[in-house]
Amino acid sequence: xxxxGNGMLLCVCALLGAMVATTAFAAEEKDKxxxxxxxxxxNGKITLVEYNDSTxxxxxxxxxxxxxxxxxxxxxxxNPAKGSNIKVEVWLPDAKKWNGKFIGLGNxxxxxNINSSGFxxxxxxxxxxxxxxxxxxxxxxxxxxxxxxxxxxxFRATHLMTVTAKQLIKAYYGKDPEFxxxxxxxxxxxxxxxxxQRYPEDYDGIIANxxxxxxxxxxxxxxxxxxxxxxxxxxxxxxKNIILAGNEYMAAREIPQTAGKMVSDxxxxxxxxxxxxxxxxxxxxxxTDAHAEALRKLFDGPKxxxxxxxxxxxxxxxxxFNIAHGHLYLFKWVFGADKDxxxxxxGKDIDTYTAALGPYLNAENxxxxxxxxxxxxxxxxxGSADSCVPYTASLDYYERVAEQCGSIDKAKSFILLYIIPxxxxxxxxxxxxxxxxxxxxxxxxxxxxxxxxxxxxxxVDGKTEMDITLYPYPSKTSWTQEGGFKPVDxxxxxxxRIAERFRPPAAE
Numbered sequence: 001x002x003x004x005g006n007g008m009l010l011c012v013c014a015l016l017g018a019m020v021a022t023t024a025f026a027a028e029e030k031d032k033x034x035x036x037x038x039x040x041x042x043n044g045k046i047t048l049v050e051y052n053d054s055t056x057x058x059x060x061x062x063x064x065x066x067x068x069x070x071x072x073x074x075x076x077x078x079n080p081a082k083g084s085n086i087k088v089e090v091w092l093p094d095a096k097k098w099n100g101k102f103i104g105l106g107n108x109x110x111x112x113n114i115n116s117s118g119f120x121x122x123x124x125x126x127x128x129x130x131x132x133x134x135x136x137x138x139x140x141x142x143x144x145x146x147x148x149x150x151x152x153x154x155f156r157a158t159h160l161m162t163v164t165a166k167q168l169i170k171a172y173y174g175k176d177p178e179f180x181x182x183x184x185x186x187x188x189x190x191x192x193x194x195x196x197q198r199y200p201e202d203y204d205g206i207i208a209n210x211x212x213x214x215x216x217x218x219x220x221x222x223x224x225x226x227x228x229x230x231x232x233x234x235x236x237x238x239x240k241n242i243i244l245a246g247n248e249y250m251a252a253r254e255i256p257q258t259a260g261k262m263v264s265d266x267x268x269x270x271x272x273x274x275x276x277x278x279x280x281x282x283x284x285x286x287x288t289d290a291h292a293e294a295l296r297k298l299f300d301g302p303k304x305x306x307x308x309x310x311x312x313x314x315x316x317x318x319x320x321f322n323i324a325h326g327h328l329y330l331f332k333w334v335f336g337a338d339k340d341x342x343x344x345x346x347g348k349d350i351d352t353y354t355a356a357l358g359p360y361l362n363a364e365n366x367x368x369x370x371x372x373x374x375x376x377x378x379x380x381x382x383g384s385a386d387s388c389v390p391y392t393a394s395l396d397y398y399e400r401v402a403e404q405c406g407s408i409d410k411a412k413s414f415i416l417l418y419i420i421p422x423x424x425x426x427x428x429x430x431x432x433x434x435x436x437x438x439x440x441x442x443x444x445x446x447x448x449x450x451x452x453x454x455x456x457x458x459x460v461d462g463k464t465e466m467d468i469t470l471y472p473y474p475s476k477t478s479w480t481q482e483g484g485f486k487p488v489d490x491x492x493x494x495x496x497r498i499a500e501r502f503r504p505p506a507a508e
Contacts (some may be wrong), residue, residue: 002355029072029094032172036074039171041164044078044088059117067118069097074168080159083148086135089115090165091119092128092172092189095341099126103168103438104162104203106133106191107183110329111153123485126195128177130165132157132299135189138327145336147360151508152361154215155194160196162202179446183438185209186389186425193363196378198506200371205441206378210386210425214312214393215361216354217502220346221312221329221390224302226325227342232294238284239321242295245280246317255465255479257266262422262430263318265476266384266391267494273299276317278465298324301496309499313392323425326385330357360508366400368415377445378415379437383423391419391496398473399493408474408492416472418454431468433457453487 024268029051037049051090053070071091078260079084103122107115111134124131135152136142143149161163162180170176174459182192182203189211195202212218234242248267251259258264268276281287296323328341334356335344344350360477371378382391395418402411424431433456451472458466469485470477476490 001064010336019243020447021244028307029371033072035171035286036072036168039168041076041078042166043080043476044076044160044164046074046076048073048075054289057117058220059115062117065117065120067124069093069121069123072172075197076164078157078164080156080160081148081151082147084135084152084156085137086160087114087133087137088130088161089116089119090128090168091122091123091131093126095173097126098128098173098179101127102165102180103129104165104180104182104184104186104195105129106157106158106182106186107134108186108188110136110143111138111187111325111392112139112142112416119327119359128165128169130161132161133159134191139169140254141332141337141453143329143333145333149459150333150357150360154187154357155363155506156196156197159199160192162199165342179204179442181205181207181438181442181445182339183209184211185414189213189254189389190215190361190363192378193380196371196376197363197365200368200376204374204376205445206376207437207441208380209437210382210389211363211380211394212389213397214503215363215499216330216358217312217362217498218389218393219301219327220350220353220502221314222325222327223331224312224342224346225298225315225321226328228294228297229321229325229407230342233288234291234321235286238287238291241284242276242280243285243318243320245276245283246319249276249279255468255477257468257479258332258490259419262385263316264384264421265490266318267491268317270300272317292424302346304499305345307499309501310496311346311350311502312498313390313495315387316390316498318389318422319385320389320425321387328390331356332359354502354504358502359506361401362503362506364397364503366404367398368401369405372405372414375445376414377441379441379444379451380415381416381420381426381437382417383428383430383436385422386425388425393498395419396475396493396497397422398496412450416451418470418472419469420456421468422458430460431466 017308050073057065057068071093074090076088113131119129134157180203184192189208190213192206192208193213250263277292299314302311336352398417402408412447435454443449453471456468457464469489474490474492475487478486478488
């Protein structure tokens with residue numbers, strides 16, 4: 001029998017020690033999983049608890065995500081009422097990797113599914129993370145005539161996801177998260193604002209990207225545009241020339257870097273609308289009188305057919321029409337699957353629709369005092385060229401928050417609004433590279449460092465074409481050759497306020 005040298009003996013001992021540690025660690029995780037499996041969830045059921053140590057996640061779109069740490073995965077179904085069926089998924093990193101914080105992730109569109117690949121980046125950062133399908137699986141038709149789905153989609157699913165995730169976190173780690181944050185865009189922005197308004201204790205900081213918070217008026221805008229564009233369609237070439245006309249007409253109000261390329265601030269009046277239509281027709285002789293009349297209605301936006309009250313504002317200058325219509329499932333929820341949506345009028349039908357869905361879906365309560373008093377911080381982001389969720393409702397909401405709390409300076413102490421020049425419903429032809437806004441809200445909440453400016457870029461073919469400093473509303477970016485970028489006081493308000501009756505009070 002050969003003797004083992006001292007070096008070899010040390011290696012063997014180290015290997016055996018590692019094996020013992022690994023075995024002990026595996027046993028510890030197994031015990032924690034058992035705790036999760038036995039956990040009692042109010043009005044819910046845990047359907048899966050598993051430990052996954054795969055280091056790669058392959059999204060349905062895009063490149064694989066590598067270096068993903070091990071995690072416990074928990075899936076649940078919540079049934080707070082008959083007709084409600086909410087799916088939730090929670091990922092928990094190992095205790096040694098957990099940073100003590102929790103992130104709730106928002107969904108998009110009509111939801112109805114859970115995008116597990118979205119968990120990867122928070123998990124890599126050490127966060128416990130959760131999301132929900134908002135109770136609309138298998139598709140948006142689940143809400144037809146079902147008031148419980150309306151409540152789930154509007155507010156309930158996100159809150160219950162949050163409560164349940166925190167329960168799982170405490171069971172797994174033996175303590176509550178030190179801080180909790182929410183990050184969502186579009187429908188996710190609606191979720192974030194509902195949380196701040198209805199459940200201010202749920203999150204310490206919220207990012208509401210391109211938020212679809214004024215939900216029922218927004219979908220009325222979709223229907224308005226849909227009916228107009230069905231009767232008078234525009235070719236891609238015509239749309240391109242209309243966008244160019246908007247950019248050109250508004251160029252005099254821009255800094256040199258953006259002039260003629262995008263519209264940073266599309267606020268306008270009927271005089272501006274007529275001027276853009278005139279310029280577009282000069283650029284494109286195929287635009288007829290019928291197109292001109294359609295453009296007046298599209299740029300102005302929907303008003304009540306009987307009272308003339310503002311329902312929503314219009315398509316912003318410099319943005320595409322392609323994502324400004326469709327998305328009509330909410331009308332099926334109220335009027336049924338067989339309703340001919342082209343026949344819905346903007347009088348009594350809109351009243352019926354608003355009364356049914358508005359109290360559950362709209363996140364329009366400007367009183368954020370409870371969120372502010374507990375130290376909550378909120379950042380809203382809108383794109384100036386977003387015709388899917390136009391900036392107008394968010395700008396007005398911000399103004400209403402300022403009115404509610406007494407001043408714009410008071411509002412800026414806990415909520416900021418950035419309007420991103422040329423950005424559509426996400427990255428596009430305008431500014432398309434932003435800082436990590438979640439990091440900004442975390443630093444603001446935990447360190448008191450307010451993000452009073454952000455550095456943004458326009459990247460084309462991998463090259464930075466433009467680098468611009470942006471400031472939160474109502475400040476705007478100015479630029480001189482000598483001084484570079486500086487904030488100046490921008491105009492306040494300037495968009496029509498949606499009539500209060502199209503923003504009915506919230507209901508449970």
